[in-house]
Amino acid sequence: MKLPVICLCFSFAVFAWSQDPSAKPKQPADPGFEIKGMRCFSDSIINKAEVGKSGFKVEIGGSIGTRSGPGSELSDFTFPENQQKQYFIFDFGPQGAEKMITAKLKAMRTTAGAGLSIVEVSGKTDKEGKLPAEWNLKKNWPVGFFKVFFTCEGQPVGTAGYLVKATKDREAPIKATGVTILSFKDGKSTEKTGLTTSDNDLVFKCATTGGNTKGVPVRMFIGQIDDKGEKSILKNSEITVEDWPLEDTELVYSFELPDKFPAGKYHMVIYANNEMLIAHPFTVAEE
Known part of the structure; x- marks a missing residue:
């Protein structure tokens, strides 16, 4: 009997599905x-x-x-x-x-x-x-x-x-080379440079070079700027991943709001190994 062999490839994909609302799903039995x-x-x-x-x-x-x-x-x-x-x-x-x-x-x-x-x-x-x-x-x-x-x-x-x-640990200065913003609606993504208040399901992709295969802390959040120029962190937007091995890694950050995204000026802020990689500015306009 041969072992099941799986050849793998890595990709980032988003799936959407529909379900008949009149159908009552069956609760699977406890396998025990x-x-x-x-x-x-x-x-x-x-x-x-x-x-x-x-x-x-x-x-x-x-x-x-x-x-x-x-x-x-x-x-x-x-x-x-x-x-x-x-x-x-x-x-x-x-x-x-x-x-x-x-x-x-x-x-x-x-x-x-x-x-x-x-x-x-x-x-x-x-x-x-x-x-x-x-x-x-x-x-x-x-x-x-x-x-x-x-x-x-x-x-x-x-x-x-x-x-x-790693067979041998590798370390090089970590640098961000750019940020891409994707807005998701009805299971489909659209790349955007400017957002509107209806863009409440977002993915930010940050390409990087360098890294540390031993792992470093990575911190990501959305910073907001009010009318007086005061800076703060948007509520529930901050995440931290400890001991993340990096090597030319694309850092992906997902953020979804239950309602509209408040209009205003923002930054996508990313830290790696306790140093700021990027503060990418973006604006959310009234639709």
Whole structure:
């Protein structure tokens, strides 16, 4: 039995869906189990005699009889960035045996970005409740913290997190190269330079160069300027992400108001490693 192999690509996407308001959604039944543990493995060249030592069942093709496969166990749940194939065994226990599990991988704080949905895949556990899996990326992985979210028949059955670390820490001055503002309406985005009061669902994208793969604090907020020139932080707009590994990372900030955006003068302010990267000015005009 081959491991499920997923080739990943990173993108930022927005999805919209509709639902019949007359339909009453059914509440999924409690699956009665959750993930019990996770094992991570290094990548190594194995032969037929070594197959199964780590609990995987791997078919080896080719006349040579060798291929890349799971090696030693990584007890610290940390992969090197240049291990392009990441091997796992997710254990849901006897109560989770022969269940269809959906696993959704997210990059929580990485050099590729934060809170990014990477891939979603489903597979059936074996008679012991174990689910082997392999993520495969054809280049070095982004450095940072990843988390897998598991569901069974729509109900959450736990999460598991792991790290990807740089083979050698890299550090360079972090600089912002520009900010793009997107306004979302009805699931569609429009790039804007000036906003109106109806633009209350926004995404700010800030391109950067340099970084620190060890991780730095990142602080983002919307600053407002009143009629007297006094500066303040717009209510509920401030977020801080600790220990965010950066390397030419696009910083993405989302902000949504329940009602209209108050007219006035503003700045999108971003700090990294306790230093201001940018204070991008924008104006919100009455519609």
